[in-house]
Amino acid sequence: MTATGAPRTIQDRALRPTAKVLPEHIRLNNRTLVLQTLYRAGLQSRADLARETGLTRVTVSDLISELMGENLVIELGQRQEPRPGKPATLLDINRSAFQIVSLDLSGHTRLRGAVLSLDGAVLSSSGLDLAGARGEAAYDTVAELLAQVIAAATAPILGVGIGSPGIVDRAGVVRNAPNLGWRDQPLQARLQELTGLPVRVVNDANAAVLAEHSFGGADHDLLLIKVGHGVGAGLLIGGRAIFGERFAAGEIGHVVVGTDDGPLCACGKSGCLEAWLSVPRLTAAIHDATAAAATPADAERATSDILTEAGRRLGIILAPVVGALNLLEIVLSGPPELLDGALSAATVETLRSRTMATETGDLTLRMTAQGEDIVLRGAAVMVLSAQLGVS
Amino acid sequence: MTATGAPRTIQDRALRPTAKVLPEHIRLNNRTLVLQTLYRAGLQSRADLARETGLTRVTVSDLISELMGENLVIELGQRQEPRPGKPATLLDINRSAFQIVSLDLSGHTRLRGAVLSLDGAVLSSSGLDLAGARGEAAYDTVAELLAQVIAAATAPILGVGIGSPGIVDRAGVVRNAPNLGWRDQPLQARLQELTGLPVRVVNDANAAVLAEHSFGGADHDLLLIKVGHGVGAGLLIGGRAIFGERFAAGEIGHVVVGTDDGPLCACGKSGCLEAWLSVPRLTAAIHDATAAAATPADAERATSDILTEAGRRLGIILAPVVGALNLLEIVLSGPPELLDGALSAATVETLRSRTMATETGDLTLRMTAQGEDIVLRGAAVMVLSAQLGVS
DNA sequence: CATGTTTGTTAGTAAACCTTACGAACGAAA
DNA sequence: TTTCGTTCGTAAGGTTTACTAACAAACATG
Structure with a gap:
């Protein structure tokens, strides 16, 4: 064989493969792709999604029925535009089926919390003064605020996103946050254990940049x-x-x-x-x-x-x-x-x-343009990304 | 269903899916994974590769036979260590079957070229004075040097890697390189057309950092x-x-x-x-x-x-x-x-x-530790990455 | 009213990996 | 020397995935 015949790789997809891929991973990728397309554009038919994603109508239909079974996608009647052919059945993310709970711990004296829609809109918010609490007392204050906000949710909670000051690792451990008196505080794991909900903890500025990217x-x-x-x-x-x-x-x-x-x-x-x-x-x-x-x-x-x-x-x-x-x-x-x-x-x-x-x-x-809600909305992006692959 | 039951995504694999995935993409990923594992460690059996990659021995065997058919992998006899069980057949990348041609255009007055092995070792090198050539004359000088180096290769050429000063885009167009008098010079496309070989052009410092990563x-x-x-x-x-x-x-x-x-x-x-x-x-x-x-x-x-x-x-x-x-x-x-x-x-x-x-x-x-060959070796990494997904 | 278009579904196919099973080849112990 | 357990590589069959082809339903248009 000639050198030019040497195979092309999937370099454009991922620089170097780091793990094996199985058929079921295909499904996950394409499922997320469909969900993402629907999340961003909203109100589309199965055929629209097929055109947009490059998948066939058959595959999209199959994925959509799976997503509808999980209550993540709903049908919203038929498209009204007068066009030839069978009218399309419009779909959308079931935006009112889930809500997101976010906390912003970056305020110097006051912690903020909010319930957000899947679109990142703040539905209700509350706050709690830190009152100089540090270390375990600060954790207790955070947990109290979180319980308040969770109680304020009016739909099943997709997950909890938290923007914390200081250095936060990938596992949501706050390695160092002087203002809160935390060192190696496993905030994500503790709150996940406490609430039974999926929790994501990230640095506040990182949350903010995600909000600006997704909503700004x-x-x-x-x-x-x-x-x-x-x-x-x-x-x-x-x-x-x-x-x-x-x-x-x-x-x-x-x-x-x-x-x-x-x-x-x-x-x-x-x-x-x-x-x-x-x-x-x-x-x-x-x-x-x-x-x-x-x-x-x-x-x-x-x-x-x-x-x-x-x-x-x-x-x-x-x-x-x-x-x-x-x-x-x-x-x-x-x-x-x-x-x-x-x-x-x-x-x-x-x-x-x-x-x-x-x-x-x-x-x-x-x-x-996100104003003071930027960290709250960014933390919600983390939840959307972690739970749905969408942002 | 509950919110916590919401599906996990392949977020760890790729933040957001940007394209559909088909079964054949799986094959490419796993094939590259096997090739990469073999490239880095060398001298392993099919069973070793299966353990290392997580794929089954069956799948690895199938991929290896495909790679052997392309002369990219060869068998090197049986493992000699006295162990129970059937002795393993050792495999390796066919490191002498292909060579890489690299050019370093970053010298102020002198262009350098070399033939490298798949391991990044410089097998032979040559140079050509720029002699103040600019614009089209500089291109001609580069083409002349490239022809020289290609002629010096003693095995099929996997591809050509070039490190150029200035601003180089993803398509290998040199957007701006004052020293060579180039603006929007489609170097990669022109040399690919000229030689019929796969060509990759990147900025010299980017090539250098790749060399340091792969070989340093x-x-x-x-x-x-x-x-x-x-x-x-x-x-x-x-x-x-x-x-x-x-x-x-x-x-x-x-x-x-x-x-x-x-x-x-x-x-x-x-x-x-x-x-x-x-x-x-x-x-x-x-x-x-x-x-x-x-x-x-x-x-x-x-x-x-x-x-x-x-x-x-x-x-x-x-x-x-x-x-x-x-x-x-x-x-x-x-x-x-x-x-x-x-x-x-x-x-x-x-x-x-x-x-x-x-x-x-x-x-x-x-x-x-790469010395003056750093750009040449980095350009070779680009070729390995583009053609084999290996680096 | 016939025709063409669009939608969504059904049935069957191809590709990929997996599990299970097996023969070959070897060391160690009976 | 024979038997047993281990390891390697391969073969056969099953599962998952998305694809192609074909079709009925529903609509606009001439």
Whole structure:
């Protein structure tokens, strides 16, 4: 045989096969493919799904009957458009049959929880003050909030998604979360045991970037900067979240910015990003400047200067990341009154001036449209992805 | 049904299914799995492969007979170890049946080519001076070198791998390579047409990082910095190369370092990484300092200072990337007399001092062991991956 | 009212892996 | 020397999957 006759691999599908594949895995893949297609577009007939997925009508029918048996898909009557041929039976995900429970543990003092629809809409929400609880007390507070939210659900719960600050591994163990006083806290396993529901625990910034991807119309490569009590990042490359070898990807709060020192940080270093950009630092600086200002105009100018400098610092630290990953889309999440103005303008300006113009010409930086629910919705995406393969 | 009864997906296998799967895809996956297992470990029996892959002996036998029919696998007699039972028939990839042709176009003035074995060993190599050729003339030079190397092969050629400087897209079109005077040069398609062989063209730094991964024992997450006439990076996350949305990932040469200006760069900005770190800049600076030095000791001290500062600059620009991606392994490729000493020591020191110590404590930075053949071997990895699914 | 089109289903086929069973070849123990 | 248990590779038959082909139902249109 000739060399050119050497076989092509499924390289486009998965770079290297890491496990054997059996016929039943085919079924799972195609089943999920159909579910995903239905989830994204909604209201389609079996024939539509066949055309969209490339499967035959026969196979789609078979998969749909399986999904209907599990109450995941329902028929919604016949299509009304006047067309030749037998009218199509419209299908959709049974969007009201299940609900998702999400918790956001990233608030410095207050934990939030919500019941969400399968579409990611917040149906009801509640909160609980952490009241300085740490360690096991913090866990108890989380469990109490979770019980509250579960009780508020009005349909079977598909699963529980939780966005936690700190370093969270793939098994949902919170390796380190200083604010909650947790080290190696097996939150996912404990809550799964406690509730009997499927639970997924992820880092809050990673949850946020998933929400932006699924509900914010973001592209496959996306960097989300979450500014709050601390500063963290969530990174999506090729539609996949990046976790890092020690699950600490996105932990850029304590990376030093620039070569001219800067404010002292709680971690002991000078000029960390968090020392420039965290909400407490910014509000304190603005407060001080406003108090010292002679006129309202002076105060406004001083405020703008502070935000511009913070934005510039963010741009300085992001420039190498944007260059190395060739990122085109950056999203900011946090208080819009701080981020959405002089700060983000300075960040874009700094990024453009410090990277190759030809590559960053179409770089976009914007605020998230998800508002404060971004972590809750991202945690719901994790549940959808884990339970249905859909997102 | 209950929510917990909702089906699990193949999420661990592939985040979201993007295409239908047919029975024949199973075959391809398992066939590649067997080939890969054999490629990495070598000299195994069918029963060994069955145990290793999880497939049954029956299936492995069937796949092996298919692979033997394509001359990709051969039998090598019976295992000699005294064990109970029927002795095993040892198998291996037919490593001498095919060879790989690689080109490295990243040299500023000289193009290199080589014939490699399936194991990535350089069997013979040759070179051709670019002699200032640009555009179509540069293409002709590449084609001439390729013909030379192909003629030197002593077995059927599995494919041609090429590492090119500049921005290369997934189809092997060189979007922009200033040194060669190429814009939107469809190098892969042209050379494939010309030679009738499968051709893969990738960016030189991306090829290098693949070589380090496959032959250098590197982990799944890896950043390779290639220092030459310019400075580029290749990035591997989860064992997959990162290309970027505009295929410009790793183009960090013209990202500005620090907040204190720096040398003027050819691109017009001040303080670009390339202005600190490229080989021409370093050698010129060292030359000047040596000439100005009063004593050999002064010269040595000045040289060390220059290299230390360059290393510090590299550390400054890598710190945000290392933090954002939680990288633990960085490899340098380039002239060891410049990189392997004060420079890399300063880079590690700077990285440690500018990122979270707890996360970068086990960060390693080292020179590549691949030497100057790194791009050639990486290009060969591309061929192995594309043609056999093996690497 | 006949015709063509579209939908969803039924029946049968091909491909892939699996389980079960078997002969061949070997070491160890009776 | 013979018997037994082990291991290897192969053969036969079964299961799962999706495909092709064919068809009835339901509709629009000329």
